[in-house]
Amino acid sequence: MSLLDDPGFTRDCIELTRTGAGAFLAALGKGAQALVPNEPMDIVEWIESHVVIPPEVSERAGPAEVTKLQAGILRAGQDHRTRQRTFKKPVRIGSSLMTAFEILYYAFHEGQPCIYYERSDGAAQDFHDKVLMPLILASPKLAPLLRPRTKAGVQDAWSDIILRNGAPIQMRSASNNSSFRAIKGSKVFADEVSSKEWRDLSKHSEGSKLGLARNRGQQFANFLLGVGSTPTNAGECVVSIELARSDRRRFHVPCPHCQVMIPLLPDIRRSESRSMKTGGGLRWTETDDRVDDAWYECQECDRHIEEVQKLDLLDKGEWVATSTTGEEGHAGFEIWGIYSSDPRSGFLDIARDHRKAQHDAGEMPRFVNTVLAQEFSRSPVAEVDPASLDARKVAYKLADGTPAEGPSWAIGAWAGIDAQQGSLDDQTRPPRLEMTIHVTGPNRRRAVVKHHVIAFREVVDRFTGEIEEVPVEPFTAACADIVWEILERGILLEDGRRLPIKRCAVDNGWRTDDAQKFCMLPKSKALGIVPVRGASSERAGNRAPLVPANLMVARSPKSGRQYLWVGTQTAKDIIRRILSIPVPGPESVEFSADLPEDYFRGLLQERLVEIRPGVRMWRPIDPKITAEPLDCLAYSLAMERMDVRKNPRLRKAIDEIAPEAVEAALVAQAEAAAAPVDPPPEPPADASPGKSGEAEGQAGDQTSGGVRFRIVQRVVPRPVPPVETEPAKAQKVRRRPKQTGGIGW
Structure with missing residues (x-):
């Protein structure tokens, strides 16, 4: 009989191998768990029980915790009915961590199998190195599923990770078309889809990159496309387009006073006091040029929600779908910065950021995109009809009925001067200075009260007594006398006050040496004349601040001349925006009835042109026509901004809000929307600007140093009815004055 048949031998062998067999079976049982798919479980419960956040990923290190707001987004992706989830988000909301949690x-x-698309290879690798891999290594329950890094076998790279359970995690760049080939995944995550890298404008374009990413999972029954991005410019913001196709869910919180579930509206305004009711939104007040208080006003009960109540309300909130016309299986989520639990996203922080953006147009796109989570529109708010501006003309008068020059509510006046080369051979377009004066009052209301064209002056021949019209060359002594006289005279208001002109910007882009000498004269400095140039950074299509942050005149590194660098493109954005605001609303503009007839033609002579994808610049509609009124007003607004930032008392007076003016503006806006607007008459095809034949401009005779001069304002006659001109009463002789060598007399 062999030993194998001996029961005693068999018993002894079992006793000897009992410990090893138990260990083997236990290991086999653990290994078998990886061979069978895990039962699906609630994604939030799994994250909080499996994921550990290391300090290098977030300041909130430790076991992962998911907020109720984040939980709704994560669970929507786990819903088997959801094929696409779109998230339009602000910054500092934890979007990268949520995406990493889902991939894990x-x-x-x-x-x-999971695929993660970022804007570029560098951004995708940063997500791997700084978010995903640190989470895996810091989580004891996840790290064992990584394949060991040994010299033998296939090594994982940042772009391709294959786990021990066979699941691949692939990270790719959206800027490379090859990233959408020979790859598949049941869960595809597309981040920052509104960035330019997701738009393929080349001649070899294969279509929508988001569509190509969607095709990577068409073979899976449980496919999910997760789309997320911070918004960008209107018209090219992919996440906004995708969100419009969804059920558009908004996060509602219970008001602690009326208990009504409300969304926190992205409506931010400055208020005079806490007692002033302005409707739902974030409201703030300021003292001594600083934001000192902020609260949210409930749109249902008008009572105040305080910062200390926010986190408790977010814990009680819920997502509510607001659209019934979205695509089936498309869940959309939109929030803004007020929903962030980040320590630097409090009510006061958002209010300070809002105030900064209000006073610096260059900050506004960033604020709208990253805080309000809305697409920013650089295009005009609305097309401006010259006829609607003509209806805003006001004939200012004193109490006795005599003409005045400006409204009684004006607080400050500023001027802007633009120099034009022109031609001495063309009387309608001679070398000249054009000057606009505007005034500003409470509610930031403005009125354009004067526009001068300084080109000719009238002198009386002392021998014959005849009136002779002679050109006034820009920046000569005669021209300086006229400019100084206008600035010294100020603006006569309806209440009898004479409002001084605080500052005057002078364009130094032409005849630069003469312009610099004129601006540096003691009398020019005493009258607040400032040499300005358009900011060079705007030539590439960027937007520069309206005035520099330090409000200082800077020396040009090339020429050594001193200028205040003005963001002219930013100024024109502001002008077109405020022109669309109904009078007498805050920031609205009205016009004096004494302005030249062709003033609005020059004011609206430019339009936004896309010089390259996503970059727009103001360009002339007709290259033969210049836009001096627009340029002059841009410089004048820069001077206002300069004084307002320097003078807190002036800023407080201008920022004062009058509720009755706001109400009147809303009424005017409603009436304008209801009333039919006749299209403006088209000018005749043969009419050329400035060629008015014998039609004379409006002139105001003044005296300066005993010499009579005339400020000529060019007038383009109305095409209908035709204007019959009268013969001149006196023969006018145009003489070219002797050159004085500029201002250096």
Whole structure:
């Protein structure tokens, strides 16, 4: 009989191998768990029980915790009915962490192939190195599923990770078309889809890159496309387009006073006091040029929600779908910065950011995109009809009925001067200075009260007594006398006050040496004349601040001349925006009835042109026509901004809000929307600007140093009815004065 048949031998062998067999069976049992797909579980519960956040990923290190706001977004992706989830988000909301949590759950727990698309290879690798891999290594329950890094076998790279359960995690760049080929995944995440890298404008374009990403999972029954991005410019913001196709869910919180579930509206305004009711939104007040208080006003009960109540309200909130016309299976989520629990996203922080953006147009796109989470529109708010501006003309008068020059509510006056080369051979377009004066009052209301064209002056021949019209060359002594006289005279208001002109900007882009000498004269400095140039950074299509942050005149590194660098493109954005605001609303503009007839033609002579994808510049509609009124007003607004930032008392007076003016503006806006607007008459095809034949401009005779001069304002006659001109009463002789060598007399 052999030993194998001996029961005693068999018993002894079992006793000897009992410990090893137990260890083997236990290991086999653990290994078998990886061979069978895990049962799906609630993604939030799995994250909080499996993921540990290291300090290098977030300041909130430790076991992962998911807020109720984040939980709704994560669970929507886990819903088997959801094929696409779109998230339009602000910054500092934890979007990158949420995406990493989802990848970990689907790859580590369910064994699903996952693809993550970022703008570039560098951005995708940063996500791997700084977010995803640190989370895996810091989580004891996840790290064992990584394949060991040994010299033998296939090594994982940042772009391709294959787990021990066979699930691949692949990270790719959206800027490379090859990233959408020979790759598949049941869960595809597309981040920052509104960035330019997601738009393929080349001649080899293969269509929508988001569509190509969607095709990567068409073979899976449980496919999910997760789309997320901070908004960008209107018209090219992919996340806004995708969100419009969804059910558009908004996060509602219970008001602690009326208990009504309300969304926190992205409506931010400065208020005079806490007692002033302005409707739902974030409201703030300021003292001594600083934001000192902020609260949210409930749109249902008008009572105040305080910062200390926000986190408790967010814990009680819920997502509510607001659209019933979205695509089936498309869940959309939109929030803004007020929903962030980040320590630097409090009510006061958002209010200070809003105030900064209000006073610096260059900050506004960033604020709208990253805080309000809305697309920013650089295009005009609305097309401006010259006829609507003509209806805003006001004939200012004193109490006795005699003409005045400006409204009684004006607080400050500023001027802007633009120099034009022109031609001495063309009387309608001679070398000249054009000057606009505007005034500003409470509610930031403005009125353009004067526009001068300084080109000719009238002198009386002392021998014959005849009136002779002679040109006034820009920046000569005669020209300086006229400019100084206008600035010294100020603006006569309806209440009898004479409002001084605080500052005057002078364009130094032409005849630069003469312009610099004129601006540096003691009398020019005493009258607040400032040499200005358009900011060079705007030539590439960027937007520069309206005035420099330090409000200082800077020396040009090339020429050594001193200028105040003005953001002219930013100024024109502001002008077109405020022209669309109904009078007498805050920031609205009205016009004096004494302005030249062709003033609005020059004011609206430019339009936004896309010089390259996503970059727009103001360009002339007709290259033969210049836009001096627009340029002059841009410089004048820069001077206002300069004084307002320097003078807190002036800023407080201008920022004062009058509720009755706001109400009147809303009424005017409603009436304008209801009333039909006749299209403006088209000018005749043969009419050329400035060629008015014998039609004379409006002139105001003044005296300066005993010499009579005339400020000529060019007038383009109305095409209908035709104007019959009268013969001149006196023969006018145009003489070219002797050159004085500029201002250096």
